[in-house]
Amino acid sequence: AGNDRIRGAKPDIGCYEVDPNAFAATFAMSAQQGFAPATVGFTVTPVNGGGEGYTCEWDWNGDGSYEETKTTLTASKTFEEYGEYPVAVRVTDEKSGVAYTTPAQVFTVYPKTLYVKKGNSGAAAPYGSEETAAPDIQTALAAAADGCEIVLLPETYTITAAILVDKGVHIRGQTGNPEDVVVEIAGAPCAFHRNSPGAFVANLVSEGGTGTGWGRNCYFEHRGGTMSNCVVRGCLLSGSFASNAFAHTIFMRGPDALLTHSVITNNSSTLSGGSGSSKEMVHGVFLETGARLEHSLVADNIDSGNRSNASAKNYATVYGDGAIRNCTIVNNQCSDVGGVRLTGGSIVDSVVLGNTSGGLAGEDNIYSGSASYVSSCVSEGTVTALFKDWDAKDYHPVANTVLVDKGVGLEEQLPDVDLDGKPRFQNGAVDIGCYELDASQFDVTVSSAKTAYMVPAEVELSATVTGCNDGDELHYYWDFNGDGVTDLEETAHAPSNTVTYAYSASGSVSVGLAVTNFTGTVKGISVYKPDFLAMMPAVIYFDPAAPHSALPYANWDTAATNLQEAIDVAFEGMTIVVREGDHSFPSTISINKAVTVSGPSSDPNAVVFRPSGSKRMFSLNGGATLTSCVLENPPEPVTGGAVYVNGGGGTISNVILRGV
Numbered sequence: 001a002g003n004d005r006i007r008g009a010k011p012d013i014g015c016y017e018v019d020p021n022a023f024a025a026t027f028a029m030s031a032q033q034g035f036a037p038a039t040v041g042f043t044v045t046p047v048n049g050g051g052e053g054y055t056c057e058w059d060w061n062g063d064g065s066y067e068e069t070k071t072t073l074t075a076s077k078t079f080e081e082y083g084e085y086p087v088a089v090r091v092t093d094e095k096s097g098v099a100y101t102t103p104a105q106v107f108t109v110y111p112k113t114l115y116v117k118k119g120n121s122g123a124a125a126p127y128g129s130e131e132t133a134a135p136d137i138q139t140a141l142a143a144a145a146d147g148c149e150i151v152l153l154p155e156t157y158t159i160t161a162a163i164l165v166d167k168g169v170h171i172r173g174q175t176g177n178p179e180d181v182v183v184e185i186a187g188a189p190c191a192f193h194r195n196s197p198g199a200f201v202a203n204l205v206s207e208g209g210t211g212t213g214w215g216r217n218c219y220f221e222h223r224g225g226t227m228s229n230c231v232v233r234g235c236l237l238s239g240s241f242a243s244n245a246f247a248h249t250i251f252m253r254g255p256d257a258l259l260t261h262s263v264i265t266n267n268s269s270t271l272s273g274g275s276g277s278s279k280e281m282v283h284g285v286f287l288e289t290g291a292r293l294e295h296s297l298v299a300d301n302i303d304s305g306n307r308s309n310a311s312a313k314n315y316a317t318v319y320g321d322g323a324i325r326n327c328t329i330v331n332n333q334c335s336d337v338g339g340v341r342l343t344g345g346s347i348v349d350s351v352v353l354g355n356t357s358g359g360l361a362g363e364d365n366i367y368s369g370s371a372s373y374v375s376s377c378v379s380e381g382t383v384t385a386l387f388k389d390w391d392a393k394d395y396h397p398v399a400n401t402v403l404v405d406k407g408v409g410l411e412e413q414l415p416d417v418d419l420d421g422k423p424r425f426q427n428g429a430v431d432i433g434c435y436e437l438d439a440s441q442f443d444v445t446v447s448s449a450k451t452a453y454m455v456p457a458e459v460e461l462s463a464t465v466t467g468c469n470d471g472d473e474l475h476y477y478w479d480f481n482g483d484g485v486t487d488l489e490e491t492a493h494a495p496s497n498t499v500t501y502a503y504s505a506s507g508s509v510s511v512g513l514a515v516t517n518f519t520g521t522v523k524g525i526s527v528y529k530p531d532f533l534a535m536m537p538a539v540i541y542f543d544p545a546a547p548h549s550a551l552p553y554a555n556w557d558t559a560a561t562n563l564q565e566a567i568d569v570a571f572e573g574m575t576i577v578v579r580e581g582d583h584s585f586p587s588t589i590s591i592n593k594a595v596t597v598s599g600p601s602s603d604p605n606a607v608v609f610r611p612s613g614s615k616r617m618f619s620l621n622g623g624a625t626l627t628s629c630v631l632e633n634p635p636e637p638v639t640g641g642a643v644y645v646n647g648g649g650g651t652i653s654n655v656i657l658r659g660v
Contacts, residue, residue: 020048021048022048022098023046023047023048023049023093023096023098023100024046024047024048024100025044025045025046025047025049025054025089025091025100025102026044026045026047026102027042027043027044027045027089027102027105028042028043028045029041029042029087029105029107030042030043031107032106032107032108033107033108033109033110033145034079034107034108034109034110035082035109035110035111035112035147035148036079036080036081036082036109036110036111036112036128037078037079037080038078038079038107038109039076039077039078039079040076040077040079040107041074041075041076042058042074042075042076042077042087042089043073043074044056044073044074044075044089044091045073046073046091046093049093049095049096050093050094050095050096051095052094052095053071053094053095054071054073054091054092054093054094055069055070055071055091055092055094056069056070056071056072056073056075056089056090056091056092057069057070057089057090057091057092058070058075058077058087058088058089059086059087059088059089059090059104060077060079060085060087061085061086061087062085062086062087062088062104066090075089079107079109081109082109082110082111082126082128083108083109083126084106084107084108084109085106085107085108085109086104086105086106087104087105087106087107088101088102088103088104088105089101089102090102108145110126110144110145110148111126111127111128111148112147112148112149113128113148113149113150113151114126114127114128114133114134114140114143114144114148114149114150114151115127115128115129115130115132115133115134115140115150115151115153116133116134116135116136116137116139116140116150116151116152116153116157117130117133117134117135117153117155118135118136118153118155118156118157119135119136120132120133120134120135121135123135123139125143126143127139127140127143130153133153136157137150137152137157137159137163137171137183138159138161138163141163141164141165141167141169141171144167144169145167145169146167146168146169146198147168147169147198148169148170149169149170149171149172150169150170150171150172151172151173151174152171152172152173152174152181152204153174153181154173154174154175154180154181155181155182156182156184157181157182157183157184158184158186159183159184159185159186159188159191160186160187160188161188162188162189162190162191162192162193162219163183163191163192163193164193164195165192165193165194165195165196165199165201165225166195166196166199166223167196167198167199168196168197168198168199169198169199169200170200170201170202171192171200171201171202172200172201172202172203172204173202173203173204174203175203176203176229177203178203178204178205178229178230178231178263179205179231180203181203181204181205182204182205182207183204183205183206183207184207184208185206185207185208185209185210185217186208188209189209189213189215189216189219190209190215190216190217190218190219191206191207191208191209191217191218192206192218192219192227193215193219193221194218194219194220194221194223194224194225194226194227194257195220195221195222195223195224195225196223196224196225197223197224197225197256198225199224199225199226200225200226200227200228201225201226201227201228201230202227202228202229202230203229203230204230204231205230205231205232205233206218206230206231206232206233207231207232207233207234208234208235209234209235209236209249210235210236210237210238211237211238211239211247212237212238212239212240212246212247212271213246213247213248214246214248214251215248215249215250215251215286216235216237216247216248216249217232217235217249217250217267218232218249218250218251218259219250219251220250220251220252220253220254220257220259220291221253221254222253222254223254223256224253224254224255224256224257224258224291225256225257225258226257226258226259226260227258227259227260227262228258228259228260228261228262229261229262230262230263231262231263231264231265232249232250232262232263232264232265232267233263233264233265233266233267234266234267235249235267235268235283236267236268236269236270237249237267237268237269237270237271237281237283237305238269238270238271239271239272240271240272246280247269247271247280247281247282247283248280248281248282248283248285248286249264249267249282249283249284249285249301250264250282250284250285250286251286252285252286252287252288252291252292252293252320252322253288253291254288254289254290254291255289255290255291256290257287257288257290257291257292257322258291258292258294259285259291259292259293259294259296260292260293260294260295260296260415261294261295261296261415261417261418261419261434262296262297262419263296263297263299263419264284264285264296264297264298264299264301265297265298265299265300265301266300266301267283267284267301267302268283268301268302268303268304269281269283269302269303269304269305269334270304270305271303271305272305280315280319281303281305281315281316281334281336282315282316282317282318282319282320283301283302283303283317283334284298284301284316284317284318284319284329284332285298285317285318285319285320286318286319286320287318287319287320287321287322287323287324287345288320288321288322289320289321289322289344289345290322290323291320291322291323292322292323292324292325293318293322293323293324293325293327294323294324294325294326294327294415295325295326295327295415295418295419295424295434296327296328296419296434297327297328297330297395297419297434298317298318298327298328298329298330298332299328299329299330299331299332299393299395300331300332300393301317301332301333301334302332302333303315303317303333303334303335303358304333305335315334315335315336315337316334316336316337316338316339316340316341316367317329317332317334317337317338317339317340317355318339318340318341319337319340319341319343320341320342320343320344320345321342321343321344321345322345323345323346323347323348324340324345324346324347324348324350325346325347325348325349325350325409326348326349326350326407326409326414326418326424326430326432326433326434327347327350327351327433327434328350328351328395328433328434328435329350329351329352329353329355330351330352330353330354330355330383330387330395331354331355331383331390331393331395332355332356333355333356333357333358334355334356334357334358335357335358336357336358336363337357337363337364337367338355338356338357338363338364338365339352339353339355339363339364339365339366339379340352340365340366340367340368341363341367341368342366342367342368342369342373342374343368343369344369344373345373346373346374346375347366347368347373347374347375347377348375348376348377348407348408348409349375349376349377349407349408349409349430349432349433350377350378350432350433351377351378351379351386351403351432351433352365352366352377352378352379353365353378353379353380353381353383353386354383354390365379365380366379375408376406376407376408376432377432378402378403378432378433381402385398385401386398386401386402386403388443388445389445389529392529392532395433395435396420396435396437396443397431397432397433397435397437398437398443398445398466399437399442399443399466399467400466400467402432403431403432403433403437404431404432404437405426405427405428405429405430405431406429406431406432407429407430407431407432408430409430411425411430414430418431418434418435418436419434419435420435420436422435422436422438423436423438424436426438437467442465442466442467442468442515442517442525443465443466443467443525444463444464444465444466444513444515444525444526444527445463445464445466445527446461446462446463446511446513446527446529446532447461447462447464448460448461448462448532448533451532451533451534452533452534452536452551452552452569452571453503453533453534453535453536453571454535454536454537454538454571454573454574455503455504455505455506455535455536455537456502456503456504457502457503457535458500458501458502459500459501459502459503459533460498460499460500461478461480461498461499461500461501461511462496462497462498463476463496463497463498463513463515464495464496465495465496465497465515465525466495468495468517469517471493472493472495472517473491473492473493473517474491474492474493474494474495474497474515474516474517475489475490475491475515475516475517476488476489476490476491476492476497476499476513476514476515477489477513477514477515477516478490478499478501478511478512478513479511479512479513479514480501480503480509480511481509481510481511482509482510482511482512482528482530484512486514487501488501503533503535505535506535506536506537506552506554507535507552507554508531508533508534508535508550508551508552509531509532509533509534509535510528510529510530510531510532511528511529511532511533512526512527512528512529513526513527514526531551534551534552534569535552536551536552536553536569536570536571536574537552537554537574538573538574538575539574539575539576539577540552540553540554540559540560540566540570540574540575540576540577541553541554541555541556541558541559541560541566541576541577541579542559542560542561542562542563542566542576542577542578542579543556543559543560543561543579544561544562544579544583545561545579546558546559546560546561549561551569552569553566553569556579559579560576563576563578563583563585563589563597564585564589564590567589567590567591567595567597570593570595571595572593572594572595572623573594573595574595574596575595575596575597575598576595576596576597576598577598577599577600578597578598578599578600578607578629579600579607580599580600580601580606580607581607581608582608582610583607583608583609583610584609584610584611584612585609585611585612585617586612586613586615587613587615588615588616588617588618588619589617589618589619590618590619590621591618591619591620591621591622591624591625591626591650592619592621592622592624592646592648593621593622593623593624594622594623594624594625595624595625596624596625596626596627597624597625597626597627597629598625598626598627598628598629599627599628599629600628601628602628602654603628604628604629604630604654604655604656605630605656606628606629607628607629607630608629608630608632609629609630609631609632610632610633611633611634611635611641613635614635615635616634616635616639616640616641616642616643616644617631617634617635617641617642617643618631618642618643618644619640619643619644619646620643620644620645620646620649620650620651620652621645621646621647621648621649621650622648622649622650623648623649623650623651624650624651625650625651625652625653626643626650626651626652626653626655627651627652627653627654627655628653628654628655629655629656630655630656630657630658631643631655631656631657631658632658632659633658633659633660634657634659634660636660642657642660643655
């Protein structure tokens with residue numbers, strides 16, 4: 001261009017030399033990205049201008065056209081739709097008339113909410129609607145920015161690789177009901193691997209996981225993350241400690257890791273081995289220093305592994321030195337510590353009860369290095385008196401017990417709601433455990449002397465109400481078959497009601513009851529007990545391969561898969577029909593009441609019983625009958641190796657004894 005080659009200390013790169021005195025301009029954006037609708041500010045800085053004014057023409061979308069003109073050096077623009085916007089400005093110096101166009105800078109607008117719909121054929125980035133939803137969780141996560149929300153439409157999402165959440169995004173099930181969105185682990189090391197204090201996962205079921213290692217279902221890394229309103233279930237810690245010294249269903253590391261308002265249930269362990277004090281097996285939750293487990297239920301997790309070196313007490317349902325607050329940790333089983341093992345940290349306002357150890361170290365509920373770790377907790381008591389329905393796994397507290405209004409947590413320390421979504425702080429104190437007894441309601445329990453009857457049967461059902469006002473007129477609405485229709489209404493000025501109902505059909509029976517009062521403060525409560533009663537027919541069935549075994553074992557599809565269990569549940573006068581084929585048992589089958597065990601026909605060869613050990617095959621007593629079968633190769637020398645009839649009597653009919 002004929003300009004001087006060197007205008008500074010060194011020549012410029014390329015064939016042109018920049019004139020340091022030429023007019024130019026730059027601009028700055030107040031942000032590089034935002035969520036739609038996003039408003040951003042722009043500031044222009046002229047270089048070598050005349051100082052007598054400037055005209056700024058803005059190209060907001062990189063199309064080369066100028067959509068807006070300003071005579072000021074600042075501008076503001078709101079981008080309504082998500083996408084990438086290359087922004088440039090042409091600045092004219094009014095004194096010289098020289099114009100300069102800046103290079104473009106890209107402003108990115110993200111959708112605030114991204115959607116995921118399993119296998120969506122209409123998926124289109126950036127996945128800002130249900131119609132264009134991402135086909136899987138990982139795809140949506142890769143497109144999301146800090147502050148985004150990812151909504152999972154109801155479905156079961158099967159994952160083969162862990163979902164790494166290392167940015168501040170919220171991932172949640174759409175409906176709020178965890179059961180509507182299931183994240184199923186199929187070969188992945190875990191479901192969600194959180195590693196950001198802003199990572200948040202909610203409203204879903206995290207299901208599965210197996211093997212050994214840290215967090216086989218859920219893993220919280222050093223930078224933390226939050227999990228809320230979730231169910232963690234179905235993780236199986238399996239194999240041997242030979243290849244890995246650690247095995248955890250949920251592993252939480254660091255002070256920014258929080259698991260709250262969630263249910264951890266039906267996880268298990270069959271791990272073997274384990275010599276050496278460094279081994280750890282936690283089939284519930286492992287908490288490193290500062291990690292928090294709050295307002296959650298940890299229940300019905302089972303460890304059946306065969307391991308040694310219990311002295312280290314490193315096998316537990318909940319383990320570590322984190323902080324546990326307002327949790328219900330019940331009905332778990334572990335070979336070492338059935339409930340909670342604390343090496344530090346704290347457990348406050350929690351109930352840890354009804355857990356069992358496998359006998360290695362014998363600590364059922366809480367084992368801690370110092371009593372100072374434990375504050376305002378309940379670890380002793382009768383479970384049936386403290387919980388609404390222990391047998392039905394209803395772990396809500398009962399009124400007027402040590403669980404209600406006995407916590408030490410202050411209102412300002414607590415969230416607004418408990419695990420059920422009810423107000424967390426009532427009557428001036430918090431309840432112990434994850435559930436709050438609703439002060440605006442009373443409570444009711446339903447019981448029966450037995451849960452199995454042979455039809456036809458007159459069954460007596462009793463209701464007990466707690467928390468009602470003295471003198472309340474209570475109305476009881478009974479639903480005897482669980483169909484939602486009231487079968488009987490009774491009124492009483494008493495907090496109890498006993499009724500009788502005649503059942504004539506066999507099957508599993510659900511029972512419902514609603515109770516209201518019409519004096520004082522109107523209150524109401526209802527209880528539904530699914531499959532509460534088993535109405536047994538005169539004939540039940542045994543088939544070790546029955547696909548859907550369930551009481552009352554009324555057909556081959558729902559037959560008992562354990563002959564002794566079928567005998568034990570049967571009433572006198574009933575017959576247990578055995579599936580055609582060969583059957584063997586490692587221990588003696590005891591029939592101690594007037595029931596009949598029979599082959600499916602009069603042909604005894606249809607059913608062959610063989611021992612699989614050295615124990616006697618059958619023991620009869622109390623008028624029991626064994627008929628229409630073959631007893632083959634009874635153990636010797638055992639008195640009555642095939643059948644032993646005790647003093648209470650028994651009958652053997654149409655039976656072939658062979659191989660003696």
